Amino acid sequence: MNPNRPFWMPVAYATVGLVLLTALWSVGWVATGAAVLLAVLFIAGSYWMIERPKIGPIPAREEAVDSAVAAAILDSLPDPVVLLDKKRQVLALNQAAMELMGEAAKGRDLSQSFRHPAVLSGVNDAIAGHKFKGAEVSLTTPVRRTFEVYATPLPPGTIGTISAILVLHDVTLARQAEEMRGDFVANVSHELRSPLSSLVGFIETLQGPAKNDVDAREKFLDVMAGEAGRMARLIDDLLSLARIEVNEHVRPVGSADVPVILQGVVEALSIKAKKRGTTLDLESNTGLAPVPGDGDELTEVFQNLVDNAIKYGTEGAPVSVRVDAVARIPDVGGAGIRVRVANRGEPIAPEHLPRLTERFYRIDKGRSRQMGGTGLGLAIVKHIVARHRGRLVVDSSAEEGTVFSVFLPDK
Numbered sequence: 456m457n458p459n460r461p462f463w464m465p466v467a468y469a470t471v472g473l474v475l476l477t478a479l480w481s482v483g484w485v486a487t488g489a490a491v492l493l494a495v496l497f498i499a500g501s502y503w504m505i506e507r508p509k510i511g512p513i514p515a516r517e518e519a520v521d522s523a524v525a526a527a528i529l530d531s532l533p534d535p536v537v538l539l540d541k542k543r544q545v546l547a548l549n550q551a552a553m554e555l556m557g558e559a560a561k562g563r564d565l566s567q568s569f570r571h572p573a574v575l576s577g578v579n580d581a582i583a584g585h586k587f588k589g590a591e592v593s594l595t596t597p598v599r600r601t602f603e604v605y606a607t608p609l610p611p612g613t614i615g616t617i618s619a620i621l622v623l624h625d626v627t628l629a630r631q632a633e634e635m636r637g638d639f640v641a642n643v644s645h646e647l648r649s650p651l652s653s654l655v656g657f658i659e660t661l662q663g664p665a666k667n668d669v670d671a672r673e674k675f676l677d678v679m680a681g682e683a684g685r686m687a688r689l690i691d692d693l694l695s696l697a698r699i700e701v702n703e704h705v706r707p708v709g710s711a712d713v714p715v716i717l718q719g720v721v722e723a724l725s726i727k728a729k730k731r732g733t734t735l736d737l738e739s740n741t742g743l744a745p746v747p748g749d750g751d752e753l754t755e756v757f758q759n760l761v762d763n764a765i766k767y768g769t770e771g772a773p774v775s776v777r778v779d780a781v782a783r784i785p786d787v788g789g790a791g792i793r794v795r796v797a798n799r800g801e802p803i804a805p806e807h808l809p810r811l812t813e814r815f816y817r818i819d820k821g822r823s824r825q826m827g828g829t830g831l832g833l834a835i836v837k838h839i840v841a842r843h844r845g846r847l848v849v850d851s852s853a854e855e856g857t858v859f860s861v862f863l864p865d866k
Contacts, residue, residue, distance in 0.1 A: 530550040536622050537560075539620070544564055555623070600704050607619065724762060733765055733772065736773050748843050757776075778792060792862070816830060845864060
């Protein structure tokens with residue numbers, strides 16, 4: 456920075472540009488993708504004004520303040536942003552990009568932390584000075600996320616050694632909404648057709664041949680109440696699943712005391728278990744520390760699992776619920792806790808295990824509907840566990856029964 460230029464000038468440069476850009480975007484004159492790229496250019500320009508070759512001595516405090524402000528502005532962008540040199544090495548990345556790619560990405564070739572071929576090819580084109588129109592990519596870890604990726608070339612020497620700017624615009628919510636609409640039409644219409652047809656048939660019968668038949672009326676009304684309750688449960692589960700899927704990519708910020716939650720679940724379901732002659736055995740380590748999570752959502756997880764264990768286990772056989780600490784979570788890594796819900800009953804065939812958490816998937820459709828199931832319970836469990844960055848594991852055998860294990864990280 457020129458010693459005659461006040462230290463606040465780079466900050467003012469970026470701030471004024473971002474304010475104007477926000478105004479243009481808010482009235483629809485600038486598209487979202489273009490707005491993100493232009494915002495990055497403003498911030499990169501500020502960064503260059505701070506870090507360009509110095510003429511004369513610069514007070515250390517002034518340089519540190521400028522660099523910290525530029526980094527803060529870059530980190531304020533919600534989408535991942537990566538600055539690359541002509542060798543495709545990562546010069547800088549904001550906080551969102553660091554969370555996606557890891558701290559080790561800085562100073563390394565982009566391919567070592569982001570291996571999607573279309574993106575790497577587009578970045579190479581941008582470094583060579585060609586416009587990269589963008590591509591849509593999906594990442595599956597730690598949760599499934601979808602990005603529109605853009606790379607903008609910069610002429611040599613425009614802003615220091617930066618040759619290209621990579622921006623990943625998160626479109627996860629939009630794509631999930633599209634999928635949810637498709638699933639709703641395909642699956643919900645099918646699930647609702649049967650009870651609606653039954654209700655229409657019973658109503659027509661009560662209005663016609665059975666109009667004055669007291670016994671038929673009482674019988675039909677009982678069946679109609681059951682079908683209406685089934686539709687109500689289906690709608691409740693659909694709303695719950697939709698809410699969870701929308702927020703799945705955002706990890707909960709609260710904390711949850713899992714042993715206390717399990718105690719409440721066991722007490723709430725004890726009457727239902729007693730009706731089937733089943734005992735609920737809870738083995739809990741009260742010394743476990745709370746884990747990061749949403750208490751209400753985790754309550755829903757364990758209510759679903761324990762309720763299923765009661766309904767589908769052998770009548771009169773106990774249901775075991777146990778929580779303990781684990782040194783490593785399978786496929787995720789890191790320490791955490793495991794909640795194990797097990798019942799005794801007919802084992803689940805291996806070919807069904809991978810599909811249990813699919814929406815509306817049932818091993819025995821008739822039995823599931825007879826017991827009031829909607830086919831969405833385990834899908835809800837899967838998405839809540841994914842939102843908590845945990846792991847759901849299902850094992851089933853004639854010797855051990857069926858065991859659902861929920862692993863949750865402790866930090």
